[in-house]
Amino acid sequence: MTDALTTVEPPAAATPRGGGGGTLRYVLSKVGAALISLGLIVVLGFVLFRVLLPGDPVRTLTRGAPVTPEGAAALEREYGFDLPLWGQFTRYLGNLAHGDLDRSLVFKVPVAQKIGERLGPTLLLVGVGTLIAVVLGLWLGTRTAWRRGSRFDRTATGIALALWSAPTFWLGLVLLTATGGLFPSGGITYPDTPPDFLSQALDTAHHMVLPTITLVAVVYAQYQLVMRSSLVEEMHAEHLLTARAKGLRDDEVRRRHAVPNALLPTVTLVFLHLGLVVSGAITVETVFSWPGLGLLTFEALRFPDYPLLQGTFLVLAAAVVVMNLVADLLLRVLDPRVRAS
Amino acid sequence: MRQRRWALGASTLVVAMSAGLGAVPAATTATAAAQQGTTLRVAVTQEVDSLNPFLSITRTGTDILRAAFEELTTASAADLSPEPGLAEKWEPSPDKLTWTYTVRRGAKWSDGQPITAADVAFTFNLMLSNETARTANGNYVAQWESVTAPDETTVVVKTRAPQTTMVALDIPIVPEHVWSKVDVGAEPAYPMVGSGPFVITDFKESQYTRLSANKQYWRGAPKIDNLDFIHYKNADAAVQALRNGEVDLVNGLTPTQFDALAGDPDIERNNAKGKRFNELVMNPGAATATGQPIGDGHPALKDPRLRRAIAQAIDSKTIVDKVSGGYATVGGGYIPPLFSTYHWEPTGDQARPFDPAAANSALDAAGYARGGDGVRVDPASGRPLKFRLMLHSGKAFDEQSAPFIQGWLRDIGIAVDVRSVADNKLNEDTTAGRFDLAYSGWTGNPDPDAVLALQTCASRPNADGKGATPDSFFCDADYDRLYAQQGSEFDTAKRAEIVKRMQQILHAQAPLTILSYDNALEAYRKDRFAPFTLSPDPGGFIMNQQSYWGYYSATPASASASGGSSSSTVVWVVIGAVVVIAAVAALVLARRRRATADERE
Numbered sequence: 001m002t003d004a005l006t007t008v009e010p011p012a013a014a015t016p017r018g019g020g021g022g023t024l025r026y027v028l029s030k031v032g033a034a035l036i037s038l039g040l041i042v043v044l045g046f047v048l049f050r051v052l053l054p055g056d057p058v059r060t061l062t063r064g065a066p067v068t069p070e071g072a073a074a075l076e077r078e079y080g081f082d083l084p085l086w087g088q089f090t091r092y093l094g095n096l097a098h099g100d101l102d103r104s105l106v107f108k109v110p111v112a113q114k115i116g117e118r119l120g121p122t123l124l125l126v127g128v129g130t131l132i133a134v135v136l137g138l139w140l141g142t143r144t145a146w147r148r149g150s151r152f153d154r155t156a157t158g159i160a161l162a163l164w165s166a167p168t169f170w171l172g173l174v175l176l177t178a179t180g181g182l183f184p185s186g187g188i189t190y191p192d193t194p195p196d197f198l199s200q201a202l203d204t205a206h207h208m209v210l211p212t213i214t215l216v217a218v219v220y221a222q223y224q225l226v227m228r229s230s231l232v233e234e235m236h237a238e239h240l241l242t243a244r245a246k247g248l249r250d251d252e253v254r255r256r257h258a259v260p261n262a263l264l265p266t267v268t269l270v271f272l273h274l275g276l277v278v279s280g281a282i283t284v285e286t287v288f289s290w291p292g293l294g295l296l297t298f299e300a301l302r303f304p305d306y307p308l309l310q311g312t313f314l315v316l317a318a319a320v321v322v323m324n325l326v327a328d329l330l331l332r333v334l335d336p337r338v339r340a341s
Numbered sequence: 342m343r344q345r346r347w348a349l350g351a352s353t354l355v356v357a358m359s360a361g362l363g364a365v366p367a368a369t370t371a372t373a374a375a376q377q378g379t380t381l382r383v384a385v386t387q388e389v390d391s392l393n394p395f396l397s398i399t400r401t402g403t404d405i406l407r408a409a410f411e412e413l414t415t416a417s418a419a420d421l422s423p424e425p426g427l428a429e430k431w432e433p434s435p436d437k438l439t440w441t442y443t444v445r446r447g448a449k450w451s452d453g454q455p456i457t458a459a460d461v462a463f464t465f466n467l468m469l470s471n472e473t474a475r476t477a478n479g480n481y482v483a484q485w486e487s488v489t490a491p492d493e494t495t496v497v498v499k500t501r502a503p504q505t506t507m508v509a510l511d512i513p514i515v516p517e518h519v520w521s522k523v524d525v526g527a528e529p530a531y532p533m534v535g536s537g538p539f540v541i542t543d544f545k546e547s548q549y550t551r552l553s554a555n556k557q558y559w560r561g562a563p564k565i566d567n568l569d570f571i572h573y574k575n576a577d578a579a580v581q582a583l584r585n586g587e588v589d590l591v592n593g594l595t596p597t598q599f600d601a602l603a604g605d606p607d608i609e610r611n612n613a614k615g616k617r618f619n620e621l622v623m624n625p626g627a628a629t630a631t632g633q634p635i636g637d638g639h640p641a642l643k644d645p646r647l648r649r650a651i652a653q654a655i656d657s658k659t660i661v662d663k664v665s666g667g668y669a670t671v672g673g674g675y676i677p678p679l680f681s682t683y684h685w686e687p688t689g690d691q692a693r694p695f696d697p698a699a700a701n702s703a704l705d706a707a708g709y710a711r712g713g714d715g716v717r718v719d720p721a722s723g724r725p726l727k728f729r730l731m732l733h734s735g736k737a738f739d740e741q742s743a744p745f746i747q748g749w750l751r752d753i754g755i756a757v758d759v760r761s762v763a764d765n766k767l768n769e770d771t772t773a774g775r776f777d778l779a780y781s782g783w784t785g786n787p788d789p790d791a792v793l794a795l796q797t798c799a800s801r802p803n804a805d806g807k808g809a810t811p812d813s814f815f816c817d818a819d820y821d822r823l824y825a826q827q828g829s830e831f832d833t834a835k836r837a838e839i840v841k842r843m844q845q846i847l848h849a850q851a852p853l854t855i856l857s858y859d860n861a862l863e864a865y866r867k868d869r870f871a872p873f874t875l876s877p878d879p880g881g882f883i884m885n886q887q888s889y890w891g892y893y894s895a896t897p898a899s900a901s902a903s904g905g906s907s908s909s910t911v912v913w914v915v916i917g918a919v920v921v922i923a924a925v926a927a928l929v930l931a932r933r934r935r936a937t938a939d940e941r942e
Contacts, residue, residue: 106390107546109528117546173577181585185578191549191569192380289574291547298574299388299547304765 026332034325041317046092049310051085092310101314102307106299111311114296119315121188122285122292125208126277129215134270136216137223141266144224145231146254157228164221172214172287183210186289211288219277226269231262264335271327275320378566381870381895383884384579384588385570392544393529394513395467395474400885403477403511405550405570408889409535410513411559413442413461413496416887418876421680421787422833423508427456427536428496437503437831442496448559450516451532451540462490463517465498473526478512480791503829505836509788538563538893547572565895580864583608589869592884594862595737596666602864609867612668613875613882614679615859619672619738619782621655621746622813623648625852627774630801632816636774639728641719645850646707647726649693651778652854653703654753655746656695661857664741668862672855674844675796676789679858679877682833683789685841687848700753709754717754727756728777731770734761739780742856772802772811781812781853787887789840790828796847797821813852820846861885871896 076082080091095102101111140160144153163171176185184190184207193203234240235258243253282294289295293312300308387401394406415426428442448456465488468474475482486499498507519534532542532553538560539552552568571588573579580598582588584605594602602608624638625648641647657672670678674685687693709717709726717726730746732739740761747757757778762770771779785792794800798816823843830836847853861882865873874894875881883891 106388108391108396108526173575176578176581181587185582185585185587186573186575187548187571189548191382191543191545191551191571192567286574287578289547289572289578291545295547295574 023332027329030325030328034321037321037324038318041314041321042093042096045310045313045317046089048313049306050088050092101311104300104308105305106303106308107305111307114308115293115311115315118291118293118296121290122281122294124204125211125215125285125290125292126274126281128208129212129219129281130270130274130277132212133216133220134223137220138227138263138266140220141224141227142231142254142259142262145228145235145262148228148232157225160221160224163217164225166218168214168218168283169287171217172210172284175210175214176287179210183207185210188291207288207290211284211290214287215277215281215284219273222273223266223270227262227266230265231258234258234262237261264331267334268327268331271323271330275323379897380567380569381565381590381892382569382571382588383892384573384582384591386573386576386579386593388547388572389544389550389570391528392533392541392550393525393527394477394515395525396476398477401570404885405541405552406513407537407886408539408552408568408892409533409537409541409555410515411448411536412512412514413510414508415889416509416787416876418874418881418886418888418890419878420682421877421887427461427514431508433507433831437829438500440498440500440507442498444494444496445559446494448536449557450534450536451555451557452516452534453557454516454518454534456514456516456536457493458490458496459493460517461496461514462488463521464512464514465496467520467525468512471525478510481506481510481512503831505828505831506788506790538889539568560893563893563895565897568892568895583864583866586866586869590863590865590873590883592861592863592882594864596668596862599668599862599864600666607866607868608864609872611861611863611865611875611883613861613863614670614677614880615861615882616677616679616786616885617782617784617859618675618677619780619856619859620813620853621651621856622771622776622779622781622853623651623851624774624776624778625814625850627811627814628801628816629803630799631803634774635802636776638774639719639724639726639777640722641709641724641726642728642777644707646703647709648851648854649849650700650703650707650753651750651755652851653693653695654697654700654749654755655854655856656749657855657857658695659745660742663745664738665857665859668860670858670860672857674841675847675853675855676792676840676844677785677858679880680785680787680789681877682837683840685844685848687845691845691848693848697749697752704753711754715754716756725756726754727758730757730759731767731776731779732759732761733764733767733780736780738859774814783812793824793827793840793843796852797824815847815850815852817846817850867898869898871898 080088083091092102099112101115103109104111104114107114140156144156147153186207188207189200189203193199237258240253240257243257244250248256281290281292282297284290285292285294286298293315296308297312297316299305300312385401387399389397389402389405390399391397391402392405394410397403397406412426413428414423414431416422417424425445427445427448429445431440431442433440442458442461444456444458444461450456465482465485468479468482469485469488484501484504486501488499489497491497500507514536516534516536523529531544532540535541535555536558538555538558540555541550542553543549543551549572550570552570554563554566554568556562571582573582576593576595576598579588579591580594580602583591583602586607599610599612602610623642624636625645626634626640626643627636627638628634661667661669661671673687676683676685678684678686704717708720710720712718712725714725718724719726728750730743732743734740743759743761747759750757767779770776771781783792783795795812796815798821801811801814801816820843823839823846827836827839827843830839863883865883873883873892874890875883876886876888876890
């Protein structure tokens, strides 16, 4: 007994750190790769929306209302559509360097302003949704792995799989119909809510319930399943046997020895997905008319509003790249093996 | 055991929190609404591009602006004919080039300032001098020479050519004392000083637009206090909101949604004749405005006999019944029947009822012999009659009617290759003449000029396939001559005669065939609102009118409906609070049990 107690494993983080130079090189290489990806995204954004997408921008501007040839030419000049493709590209790069994403064809305001307005609601919805999904996924994943084969495992895993495979749009509409007016069917606040903070916050929370539940329902399963499988794998590890042999309680074996190791792939997944979730909210935002970035992308596509599409594409793609970078850097902090390599 | 209790505690908490959230804000909004009076809440599914009266071109944007800004004349509720708005009367000179409008005395802006001829002249002159100000309604002033306001009630407009739209200028008049100080291209500040029955007080793009009753309105303040337009990106959600009582009025329903609302005792439906027609255009040999052939249309379609045969082989009645669920009108003349003054219906020997046998024999007579595979061959070019049919992908009407059309044309020996493409691709291809058959459709106005203009030679594009909005690429000297005539004919009856003759030409030459006229399907909460004024009446709609009669007529139903809510919300708050407290207690208890259970192990 005493022997076992003295060899209690310290938490994983206490293993020796790698050299400072190695860390710097690692960070630099990851940041460099991210910058290259961003550069490619900028080029791709142009090619996708200015070269490949069909349609006459002037027609979008005028919504098919009759225009004189002079009027059309003036509009083309204003937005630089009269320039040759290369000229349009350099204009686009030049504007981008100044943080200028051009003006929306439909809303006639700077794209950056429009995106700025919509970023808040998306971050709120995706932030809360992801947080709940992560907590729920990890908790259920741990529970189901620990008691795998039990009725709880079978039920929880079954439900998770069913929700994961349900089409988001359909699930949202079913929730909307099933709750029958208990929650608002769209938007972020009612127009007649008093402007004070408390009323606005409560009304926003009220409006958030259904979109959040939908978002959580379709997202949490992957966290749960990854957590479950990596924990199941971990449960065969010999150090758990050692821990049990030391006489640790089952709960403690799980909490201090199994879960931290099993957490690694899940955390990576969470961050990898965080970037995607921003754009994945498009469907949820469309069903519930949530005025976020996803909805803006949907609206931009409907017209289509090229500068706006380009802008949302850049922001959404950059989010994925940045979150990948964060995942890479975080993995190094969490996993000693990455540091050692 | 432990797990189960935990799960129970957690799920109770989630449910409780949801219930709590469901109750509390409902209470706050209910009380707020009670303080602010009655509100008509309208669900809209189309975006508002801008609420700047000089810039807005979306349907929803203009619909809202019509409720907030009076124009010189407005469209009468009954038959959409021009009737006095800000102008009490108007008088053209004998040569129809000078128009004198007498502005109503005593009308006030929503901020209490008087509305004068100077405001009208300011608005028009701003449009004449500033390109940005012409964004939305510039076509009305394109032929204008000058605008002056010799005194407080007189506005004189001189034009370079006679213009029939002078009695129906769809231009919001803005207050000079506000707009002379701001950038005309900027988003306006709220509340927006206006002259209509309502004042726009708040606008949150993609969320809602809020209007309040204009107490200064010259016809008298509306009977409701607020008018909210709430944006839904999803029509099913809007319908659900109507059922839940979150909104009071919805339009743009699909036949399925409309039918589903039939049994609801609190909901009244309005099946209105629509302004929109669906057409099939047949490339009659696309050319530019200067007559240079463009595109790659099938040469056989230059033959009007073939186009007429195609038109005769399409059964509009089946399309109306099977595709539109009966909520549409069988196709006839080019101008929709809603605009009864100008609508023409083919009768007598001009009628062309669905008759595949007649179409077949017409094609036989014209020399289109059937090939070995049953497909007819064009004797001139030797090419088989295989046509591309382009449709708007994702548009239910196009997608569902295309297989019918394919089948009907197969019966007369024409092979159809259906191509579903994105709207922009379709626009781009048809504008450049790269099509054989294509779906199209337009929304008409009480003044038929704009829709008639689409079929003139001048609406064909320039050499690169841009700079115009061609529809069927039709170009006919007689049609164009009549088009010019109707544009300067101020006698409605005579003008209607000309417009009907133009429709006869279109029907005989068949560069297009009308598939159907869409109905406008609307529904509202009859437990909260009395019937609205329809326009036109009968058979018209509540929303997207040519004027503001629908919203202006909003009258709360007997007060019973709104009374009960406050007491029930109190009950809800109490229930919510109790459930939350119970859930927290359950959770604490569960944790404690768990802790002691762990100790025991």
